[in-house]
Amino acid sequence: MGMEAFLALLNDAWFFLSHIAGRSSFPKPLKPAEEKALIEAMLAGDESAATRLIEHNLRLAAHIAKKFAQSGVDADDLVSIGSIGLIKAVHTFRPEAGKLTTYASRCIENEILMHLRARKKIRLTVSLNEPIGADKDGNEISLIDLMGTEADLVPHETELRLESAKARHLIAHVLDERERRVVVLRYGLHGGA
Numbered sequence: 001m002g003m004e005a006f007l008a009l010l011n012d013a014w015f016f017l018s019h020i021a022g023r024s025s026f027p028k029p030l031k032p033a034e035e036k037a038l039i040e041a042m043l044a045g046d047e048s049a050a051t052r053l054i055e056h057n058l059r060l061a062a063h064i065a066k067k068f069a070q071s072g073v074d075a076d077d078l079v080s081i082g083s084i085g086l087i088k089a090v091h092t093f094r095p096e097a098g099k100l101t102t103y104a105s106r107c108i109e110n111e112i113l114m115h116l117r118a119r120k121k122i123r124l125t126v127s128l129n130e131p132i133g134a135d136k137d138g139n140e141i142s143l144i145d146l147m148g149t150e151a152d153l154v155p156h157e158t159e160l161r162l163e164s165a166k167a168r169h170l171i172a173h174v175l176d177e178r179e180r181r182v183v184v185l186r187y188g189l190h191g192g193a
């Protein structure tokens with residue numbers, strides 16, 4: 001646990017120091033006029049403009065991904081997932097939505113949140129064969145052992161049939177005609193209504 005914290009601190013320090021030294025691995029953000037021109041070119045069908053918008057906003061994806069550093073997902077994976085959100089944002093952006101960075105921020109965050117929710121669902125999946133305890137003899141018990149199966153229904157149905165046959169026999173041989181009619185009508189036996 002302590003080693004993970006140290007590595008995370010070292011990783012953050014590396015990003016911080018490279019940023020101060022000016023050796024950031026991400027291209028610098030675009031000036032508003034450049035961004036506007038690239039958006040217009042992208043809307044006109046220029047894929048290279050879309051690519052350039054994505055490249056110059058990767059820093060935004062990395063910044064938003066850092067907010068989720070404590071989620072248990074690798075930082076590089078979060079940046080990759082955020083980049084997918086950025087790509088979707090650039091390709092679906094319309095100028096009437098406001099600023100690209102504002103729109104992209106929500107898309108990036110939503111993409112990361114969707115991944116975390118999907119990951120949570122996967123993690124909650126439990127195997128039916130996984131041991132959950134032991135019986136009084138020390139044998140492992142799994143969920144599949146505790147669940148009722150069709151094999152359990154056969155003895156139960158057989159027992160019900162035997163009891164029904166015994167009850168019909170008693171009704172036929174112990175009760176008089178009037179009592180038999182009352183029981184048959186009361187309990188709907190033999191198709192009696």
